[in-house]
Amino acid sequence: MSNTDDIPFDRTPVAAGTLEAVAPGVRRLIAANPGPFTYTGSCSYIVGRGKVAIIDPGPDDPAHIAALLDAVRGETVTDIFVSHTHRDHSDGVAALKAATGARVLAAGPHQTARPLHIGETNPLDAAADHDFRPDLALPDGAVVTGPDWTIEGVATPGHTANHMVFALREAGVLFTGDHIMAWSTSIVAPPDGAMADYMASLKKLRGRPETVYLPGHGAPAREAPRFLESYIRHREGREASILHRLRKGEADIPTLVRAIYIGIDPRLMGPAGLSVLAHLEDLVARGVVLTEGAPSIAGRYRLG
Structure with missing residues (x-):
């Protein structure tokens, strides 16, 4: 989380x-x-x-x-x-x-x-x-x-x-x-x-x-400088949370959002999904995560 x-x-x-x-x-x-x-x-x-x-x-x-x-x-x-x-x-x-x-x-x-x-x-x-x-x-x-x-x-x-x-x-x-x-x-x-x-x-x-x-x-x-480092740690933590969830098995983006974003403003659920997609695009490009075809909101993801 x-x-x-x-x-x-x-x-x-x-x-x-x-x-x-x-x-x-x-x-x-x-x-x-x-x-x-x-x-x-x-x-x-x-x-x-x-x-x-x-x-x-x-x-x-x-x-x-x-x-x-x-x-x-x-x-x-x-x-x-x-x-x-x-x-x-x-x-x-x-x-x-x-x-x-x-x-x-x-x-x-x-x-x-x-x-x-x-x-x-x-x-x-x-x-x-x-x-x-x-x-x-x-x-x-x-x-x-x-x-x-x-x-x-x-x-x-x-x-x-x-x-x-x-x-x-x-x-x-x-x-x-x-x-x-x-x-x-x-x-x-x-x-x-x-x-x-x-x-x-x-x-x-x-x-x-x-x-x-x-x-x-x-x-x-x-x-x-302190604020910048906290921002970097947060994004690295978000990536770690995605990988932690995928260790439990294949998942789609809505499942990942529900597992990671606790207490999020409901108006931001869509943008949260896009942010997870951005992480997944990066992880797929690095070969850490796999999906069929190009990464997308509708895709399913698993560890590489």
Whole structure:
């Protein structure tokens, strides 16, 4: 059995619509789009003063965009950074760019981590922003500067194939999008996401100097290195739980979900199944687990 008891979550309520300083040179404004995936809403961050950058404009919500514009009244928005192309992060880009003329930067347009199998549909396709195109596609390690800020883009595929986190060097913080959040674990759902990529991206952050994570939803994650290690241990524990259940015999994904996710919000049963599928895709690719044909939600699995 695997749970999240070993992760030091911070589920402090964070209110939408309130502009708040959350780190030196960083202001946060949360959109009013609460839900099982977004917690109290999507976090937009304003970096710097005078000539500023905005990270993740959030959903296409006129009230939220108006509040962002009001927050930077008298300032110039030079750059809009986007962590990834799920609509609760990127849909507000068009309205914000139209109002400010700012340059849009991201890893690239939306793409799946792998091609769809024959007959497969993408369960998260409605959440994907297929129209998004950045003005500048940032390679891993790219650095963008403003008068009082320096932002480094760090490619972190896994939650989506084009996920990127952003390091603000002056403040020692990392804007982590949906890669790492303090209120919950991140969902990795094929074909948009891939577990092997996600684990590699988590481990990539080891040794970085940032001490605080500012996520796309919820409160900051303090003691960032400790929080990162708890995330990695949790995913490794989830894999161990899947293998433990398969030692009892062949199983399908609903059986694995019931055995592993104890006390889960019923609204998240479907996403939990997709997360198990992501683990199984990785395990099948490594030859640890076997299934007939390509791994799928409907498949049955056994140890290799």
